[in-house]
Amino acid sequence: MKFYLNGKWEARDQVFEVTNPYDGSLIDTVPKATEADIERALTSAVEGAAIMAATTGYERFEILRRTADLIQERSEDLAQTLSKEEGKTLTESRLEIDRAMQTMELSGEEAKRLSGELLPLDGGKDVRNKLGFTLRVPCGVVAAISPFNFPLNFVCHKVGPALAAGNAVILKPASDTPLVALKLIEILLEAGLPPPGIQCLTGSGATIGNGICSDPRVRKVTFTGSREVGEEICRASGMKKVTMELGSNCPLIVLPDADLEAAAQATVVSGFANAGQVCISTQRLIVAEDLHEAMIDSLRAKIANVTAGDQLDASTTMGPMVRASDAERVQDWIGQAVSDGARLVCGGERDGAIMQPTLLDHTTPNMRVNREELFGPAVTVLKASNINEAIRLANDTEFGLSAGVFTQDIDAAMRFAREVQSGNIHINWSPFWRTDLMPYGGLKGSGMGKEGPKYAVEEMTETKAVVIHSK
Numbered sequence: 001m002k003f004y005l006n007g008k009w010e011a012r013d014q015v016f017e018v019t020n021p022y023d024g025s026l027i028d029t030v031p032k033a034t035e036a037d038i039e040r041a042l043t044s045a046v047e048g049a050a051i052m053a054a055t056t057g058y059e060r061f062e063i064l065r066r067t068a069d070l071i072q073e074r075s076e077d078l079a080q081t082l083s084k085e086e087g088k089t090l091t092e093s094r095l096e097i098d099r100a101m102q103t104m105e106l107s108g109e110e111a112k113r114l115s116g117e118l119l120p121l122d123g124g125k126d127v128r129n130k131l132g133f134t135l136r137v138p139c140g141v142v143a144a145i146s147p148f149n150f151p152l153n154f155v156c157h158k159v160g161p162a163l164a165a166g167n168a169v170i171l172k173p174a175s176d177t178p179l180v181a182l183k184l185i186e187i188l189l190e191a192g193l194p195p196p197g198i199q200c201l202t203g204s205g206a207t208i209g210n211g212i213c214s215d216p217r218v219r220k221v222t223f224t225g226s227r228e229v230g231e232e233i234c235r236a237s238g239m240k241k242v243t244m245e246l247g248s249n250c251p252l253i254v255l256p257d258a259d260l261e262a263a264a265q266a267t268v269v270s271g272f273a274n275a276g277q278v279c280i281s282t283q284r285l286i287v288a289e290d291l292h293e294a295m296i297d298s299l300r301a302k303i304a305n306v307t308a309g310d311q312l313d314a315s316t317t318m319g320p321m322v323r324a325s326d327a328e329r330v331q332d333w334i335g336q337a338v339s340d341g342a343r344l345v346c347g348g349e350r351d352g353a354i355m356q357p358t359l360l361d362h363t364t365p366n367m368r369v370n371r372e373e374l375f376g377p378a379v380t381v382l383k384a385s386n387i388n389e390a391i392r393l394a395n396d397t398e399f400g401l402s403a404g405v406f407t408q409d410i411d412a413a414m415r416f417a418r419e420v421q422s423g424n425i426h427i428n429w430s431p432f433w434r435t436d437l438m439p440y441g442g443l444k445g446s447g448m449g450k451e452g453p454k455y456a457v458e459e460m461t462e463t464k465a466v467v468i469h470s471k
Contacts, residue, residue: 001030001178001179001182002030002031002182003030003031003033003182003200003201003202004185004198004199004200005037005040005044005200005201006044007196010031012031012033012037014031014032015029015030015032016029016030016032017029018030018176018177018179019085020084020085020087021086021176021319021323021353022087022311022312022319022354023310024352027084027085028179030178030179030182030202031202031203032203033202033203033204033207033208035211037201038201038207038215041199041201042141042170042217044196044199045168045169045199045218046140046168047168047196048141048168048196048197048198048199049140049141049168051168051196051197052163052166052168052194052197053137053138053140053167057112057113057114057164057166058112060108060111060164061108061109061112062108062192063108063163063188063191064104064105064108064111064160064163064191065105066190066191066192067104067108067184067187067188068102068104068105070191071100071101071104071184071187074183075097075098075101076094078097078152078180079094079096080093080312081180082097082152082177082180083312083319084311084312085178085179085180086148086176086177086322087274087275087319087321087322087353088274088275088311088319089311089319090311090312090314092273092274092319096150096152096153097152099153100155100156102436103153103436104156104160106160106436106454107163107453108160108164110164110165110453110457111164111165111166111457114136114165114166116134116135116136116463117133118132118133119465119467121467129469129470130467130468131467131468131470132465132466132467133465134463134465134466135464136462137461137462137463137464138166138167138460139167139220139461139462140168140219141168141169141217141218141219141220142162142169142170142218142219142220142221142222142460143169143170143172143209143212143220143221143222144162144169144170144171144222145209145213145221145222145223146158146171146172146173146174146181148174148175148176148177148277149274149277149279149322151173151174151177151178151181152180152181153436154224155171155173155180155181157436157452157453157456158171158224158456159171159184159188159198160453160456161453161459161460162220162456162460163193163197165457165460165461167220167460168196168197168198168199169197169198170199170218171185171199171200171201172200172201172205172208172209172212173200173202175203176323181200182200182202185198209223209229209233209236210233210236213233213236213237214238218240219240219241220241220242220459220460221233221241221242221243222242222243222451222456222459222460223242223243223244224246225245225247226246226247226373227246227399227446227447230244230246241459241462242449243447243448243450243451243456243459244447244448244449245279245401245440245441245446245447245449245451246401246446246447247373247375247399247401248279248280248283248373248401248422248442249284249370249372249374249397249399250279250281250283250284250399250401250403250422250430250432251282251283251284251286251394251404251420252266252270252282252286252430253286253384253390253391253394253404253406253407254285254286255288255387255390255405255406255407255409255412256288256291257408257409258288258291258406258407259408259428260291261298262428263295263406264295264298264302266282266430266432267282267285267299267430268299268302268303268306268357269432270282270404270430270431271285271357271378271379271432272303272318272357272377274319275308275319275321275355275376276330276355276374276376276377277321277322277375277376278432279373279375279446280402280424280431280432280433280434281431282379282431282432283370283373283374284370284379284382284394285379285381285382286382286383286384286390286393286394287381287382287383287384288383288385288390289383289384289385292381292383295381296359296361296381299379300346300359303346303347303359304346306318306357308320308355308356308357308377309354318357318377320352320353320354320355321353321354321376322353324353326375326376327350327353327376328350330350330355330374330375330377330378331349331350333369333372333374333376333378334347334348334358334360334378335348337360337368337369340364340367341362342360342363342364342367342369342380343360343362344358344360345361345381346359347359347377347378355377357377357378358377358378358379359378359379359381360379360380360381362381363380365396367380370382370397371397373399387415387416390405394420394421395420397444398445399442399444399446400422400443400444400446401422401423401431401442401446402424402432402433403420403424403425404425404427404429404430404431404433405420405426405427405428406428406429407427413427421444422443422446423442423446424440424442436453437452437453438452439451439452439454440455
């Protein structure tokens with residue numbers, strides 16, 4: 001496929017390959033953008049920002065509504081493309097396409113709701129005959145850098161609100177999964193988006209991302225990815241508005257009064273969906289000592305039913321990781337944990353990019369599999385003697401994106417909600433839950449700002465205060 005630049009689909013002599021992570025087969029190639037392409041994208045985006053700012057909220061709603069309809073019409077083609085390049089099963093891809101459609105639909109609705117507020121200026125001492133209100137205006141040019149693991153819906157979470165707010169967008173999709181994002185650009189243009197309103201460059205993140213984010217013509221940067229890359233982008237961005245969603249190593253607490261069956265089922269669903277490549281996957285399972293052995297037995301039986309393999313095979317329930325090198329890294333971390341005293345309950349084997357679903361018992365907080373973001377299909381188990389220790393273990397991390405607890409004790413649940421340092425809290429479910437309209441973002445090293453169309457639109461606009469002085 002070609003990338004989209006300055007109102008045209010363009011090719012380049014230098015390309016990179018997009019391959020199926022299951023068998024390494026070539027799916028397509030995309031161009032490598034150059035520094036000259038970045039300058040052209042910025043120039044076109046500035047033009048696009050002026051055009052988008054002049055459109056009405058209703059006109060932007062109509063574009064995004066048609067986009068949602070076209071996503072729905074082409075859902076199977078998009079799902080097939082997504083599965084082939086990312087590695088998630090077709091069932092998971094079809095769910096993502098449906099969510100992407102909803103994200104664009106929700107973004108379109110927010111385009112009609114942009115508003116300011118009346119300011120109570122006469123509440124100030126000796127203030128009379130003044131009328132004040134705020135105007136919410138677009139930032140201008142938004143740089144959107146998206147990850148590989150949700151290559152359509154996460155793109156929609158950036159592009160949809162940015163366009164709804166009246167901005168132009170420069171999109172840099174993940175190098176492993178650019179194809180479904182490029183198909184979204186085709187859909188947006190067919191839906192009536194002014195051509196300068198969107199640019200989509202493919203290639204090196206270091207070249208494109210830094211080149212775009214450091215430019216003063218870009219006024220807003222939205223990024224999903226690793227903390228290390230997020231920090232680099234923040235340094236490059238300087239005095240810009242930024243939204244950073246930087247991952248986690250999410251905890252799930254299971255207290256003595258929990259529904260054991262429900263907790264075990266939620267752990268398996270949340271630990272191994274998309275081969276564990278989800279920033280809100282359950283990574284650290286913190287179990288009450290009294291339930292520990294029963295929980296391990298239940299998990300072992302359920303994990304045995306997870307079938308890892310070809311993501312396009314209907315019998316597969318967990319596809320490959322996006323790269324064989326990532327699966328090798330996960331296997332190495334598991335091996336380190338076992339060498340340090342962890343017990344391998346099941347899994348641990350790897351074949352290329354396919355990493356078998358893994359459960360590690362008797363882990364300690366200082367093991368790498370508990371300190372860092374694993375981003376792979378393995379769940380660790382820690383024991384806690386009481387709620388105090390469980391909360392301490394949950395908070396013993398630099399991250400804070402999502403956390404879950406299973407308990408029937410309302411007091412324990414409320415303590416968990418108040419004291420666990422996480423941007424998303426789930427009672428009687430795992431950390432792995434999100435509906436696309438909710439505010440979504442982390443605390444601590446998991447980033448800053450919120451996604452979800454309503455909240456992202458606020459992040460992608462700025463506020464002016466207007467005061468009318470009368471006699």
